[in-house]
Amino acid sequence: MDLTTILGILGAMASISIGDLMEGGNPVHVVHITSLIIIIPTTLLASMVSTDPEYIKGAWKNVGMNFKKSPVNLEERIKEIIELALMARRDGLLSLEKRVAELDNEFLKQGLSMAVDGNEIDTISETLEAVIEETEHYYHGCAHYWILAGETSPVMGLVGAVLGLILALQKLDNPAEMAEGIAGAFTATVTGIFGAYVLIGPMGNKMKAKSHHIVKEQKVMLEGIIGIVHGDNPRTLEAKLLNFLSPAEEKHSQFN
Template structure:
C-alpha cells in the first residue's frame, strides 16, 4: 500500500475540514447525499461516455495499481543483474541463458533473454521488445486518461450540483432558516466537485503517468541490456551504457561500487 498517497489524500481532506472550522462553517453540511450522488454518479457517467466498456471496467484494477507500492526490481539491481548475466554468457556462451532464465521473475527480461538463447536476430528481438514496451505505454496512457477525464468532469458537475441546489432553495423562499441551509448545501456540491477533480483525479492521473515512466524506464534498460548481451558486448561497456540511462542519485550507487572494486 502506498502510504504517501493515502497521506496526501487525507491531508487534502483535513485542509478542507480545518478551513471550514476556522471560518466558522458547520462541518456537518459536508454530509450531503444529494451532492455526493451528483458528483460521484455524474462523474462515473461522464467516464462511461468517454471510454469503451473494457476500459471503464478496468478502473478498479487501475486504482489498485495506483495505491500499490512500487514493487519489482530497482533500475540499479536490474543493471547489476544484466552485467552478471553478460559476464556468464561471455564465459559460458549464449546457450547458458537457457538455465539462467528458468527461475527469472522479471517476465520482460526473461522474454528477451529467451529470444537471445533461441538465436533470434537482433532486429527481430528489438522489434518484439519494442512492441511490448509500446503496448505497456498505451495501457498506462489509457489508465491515466480515465482519471484525467474524471478530473475534468467533476468540477463542472459541482457547478451543476450547485444549480440544482439553488433551484431547490428558490422553492423555499418563505422559510428563511431552511433557505440558508439549502443555499449552503447547494455549494457543497461545488466543493465536492473541485475536491474530487483537483485533489484526487488529476493528481491520480499524474501519479499514474509517473509510475508508468518509471516502469518504462526499467524496461528500456532491459531492452538495451538484452541487445548488448546478444551482440557479445564487454560487460564493463554494458554497465557504462546502462548507467548512463539512470538518474544521478542511482548512478552514484553503481559508480561507487565500481570504484571500490
C-alpha cells in the same frame, strides 16, 4: 505503501478542515450525501463514455498502484542483467537457457528466450519495442480515464449546485428552508472541486507517473538484452544501463 498519496489526501483534508474551523465553520457540514451521490457516480460514469472499455477495466484494476510503492527497482534489475551478461560472455548465450526459465519478469524472459533461440538482434528489438509501446499506451489510457474524470468532476459539482438552487428557490415562502437549501447546493461545488484536484484527478496523474517507471525498466532490459547478444563488455554495458537512473538515484557499480 506510497505515503505521498496517503499524506497528500489526508493533509489536504486536514488543511481545509483547519481553515474552516478557524473561520467558525464545521467541516462536517461540507459532507453532503446528496452531493456525493450526484457528483461521484455521475463523474465516473460520464468518463466511461469517452474511454475505451479496456482502459476503464485497467483504470480500476490498477488504481491500487497509486497507494503502493513502485515495484520497479532499476538497480537490482541492472545487477541481474549484468550477471546474465557475465554468464553469456563466459559460457555463451546457450548457457542462459536454464537461467531464463527462472526469471520473474516476462519482458526479460521473452527477450532472452528469443536471443537463446538464435533470433537476430533486429527481430528481438522490433518485438520488444512493440511491447514497450503497447505497455505505455495501456497505462496512459488507464490514467486518462481518471484524469478525464477529474476534469468532469467540477462540472458535475456545478450541475449539483444548480439542481440544489432550483429546489431552494421553490421555498421562497420559507426563508429558513431556502437558506438551508442554498447552503446544501454549494456543497456540491465544493465536492466537485475537491474530487477533481485531491481525489480523482491526481489518481490519473500518479498512475501515469508510475507507469513511466515500468516503461523505463523495459527500456533498460531491452538495452541489456541487445548488449548481451552483441557480446558487449559487462562493465561497459553496466555503465550504459546506469545512465537510465535518475539524478536522485546513486549509481553503484558492482565492479568496484
